[in-house]
Every structure is written in C-alpha cells, then in structure tokens.
Amino acid sequence: MKKLRKRFKRPKRPYDTEQLKEGKELKKSYGLRRKKEIWIAEEMVRGFRQRARKLISVSDKEKEEILLKKLAKLGLLPKGSSLDDVLGLTVSNLLERRLETIVFKAGMAKTTKQARQSIVHGFVRVKGRKTVFPSYIVTVEEESAIKSSFKQPKPPTRRGVAAAPEQADEGGEE
CATH class of the missing domain: 3.10.290.10 (RNA-binding S4 domain)
Structure with missing residues (x-):
C-alpha cells in the first residue's frame, strides 16, 4: 500500500506581510478558496524544480527527457525547452493549468x-x-x-404577476 504523505508544506513565517499579500492576490485572481491550495501548488512546482536541479548536476539524458515530456504534456513548458526553463516555473504557471x-x-x-x-x-x-x-x-x-x-437558469417568475400582462394583451386583441 502506498504511504500517505502531506502534499504541502506550511510557510515557515505564517504572518510575513509580503507572503500574505501575494497569497491574497493569488486567491483572488485564480478563485481559490484556501491558502492550502496555494501551498499544494507551491510544493508541486518545488518538486519539479528540485528534480531539474538534480538532473542538471547528474546530467542523465533519459530522466531529463521524461521530466521535460511530462511538463510539456501538462502545458507548463513548450516542447523543446530545457532544464533551465524548468527552474523558471512559478506557482502562477501551475495555477493557470x-x-x-x-x-x-x-x-x-x-x-x-x-x-x-x-x-x-x-x-x-x-x-x-x-x-x-x-x-x-x-x-x-x-x-x-x-x-x-x-x-444559465432563467429567473423565476411569479405565477400571477408574470402571466397577467400577456393575458391582458390577448384579451384586448379579440
């Protein structure tokens, strides 16, 4: 059975004003409900960047291709990009997807x-x-x-009010 782990890390300084403002802007622009969603996205981006740093130091071409294909498939990077482009990923890039x-x-x-x-x-x-x-x-x-x-639902109509003008028009034409 797969070991369950936390998918995010809380910020080290929870009341850092700059971080709070940035989180508030991200929540507003992407319609997020909780800061936890931002932290999960940050952790995913952190993981991609960490894998890229390891691959740069080891220079394993097969694993490099796998990572770049995955990020291209997700739409985070264009095809033909390099590991340096992976290091430039931001949370906004992931939230766009x-x-x-x-x-x-x-x-x-x-x-x-x-x-x-x-x-x-x-x-x-x-x-x-x-x-x-x-x-x-x-x-x-x-x-x-x-x-x-x-x-889009139609606005509800009241039985007596909405139908009355139509009946009056029909009655006057006869």
Whole structure:
C-alpha cells in the first residue's frame, strides 16, 4: 500500500506581510478558496524544480527527457525547452493549468467562483468524464475536450404577476 504523505508544506513565517499579500492576490485572481491550495501548488512546482536541479548536476539524458515530456504534456513548458526553463516555473504557471481557471478563461463561466461551482456540481466534463475537482491539472490534449452542460437558469417568475400582462394583451386583441 502506498504511504500517505502531506502534499504541502506550511510557510515557515505564517504572518510575513509580503507572503500574505501575494497569497491574497493569488486567491483572488485564480478563485481559490484556501491558502492550502496555494501551498499544494507551491510544493508541486518545488518538486519539479528540485528534480531539474538534480538532473542538471547528474546530467542523465533519459530522466531529463521524461521530466521535460511530462511538463510539456501538462502545458507548463513548450516542447523543446530545457532544464533551465524548468527552474523558471512559478506557482502562477501551475495555477493557470487548473480546471477551474481553464473553464473560466474559456468563457464557460462568468466568474472563477461560478466556474468552481459548476465543476463541483458536475456540469463540466473532461473527455466525456465528469470531473468534480477544480484543482484537476488539465493536460494540453484534454484542454480542447472540456465541455460544459451548465446553462444559465432563467429567473423565476411569479405565477400571477408574470402571466397577467400577456393575458391582458390577448384579451384586448379579440
């Protein structure tokens, strides 16, 4: 059985004002609900960069190709990039590849919060499969296969008020 580990690390200085401002901006621009989502993204980027640093020191071509293919498949780097480009990855690059952000930028939702809600409620499908995780990292090939069955609901009408003017028009024409 696979050993369960934490997917993130908390910041060493939790009340650092610069870090708090940066986290607040990221939460607002990408529609995140918790700082934990930022920490998870930071940990993923940290892992990619750490693997790249190890590969630069060892110079293993096979593992280098595997890492670069994976990052190209995820859409974090263009094809033909080098390990130096991996070291330039940021948290924003990874947050751009989240399903929530892609649904919003594709125009399937008016706001990031609406995008998140439509995903959680099961209105968004990736390659025909219902995906209910806003944090799902979308690959380049899956990006074109995102479909939304979410339709803007019509505002509710009251029975007596909305129907009365139409009946009055019909009665006057006869």
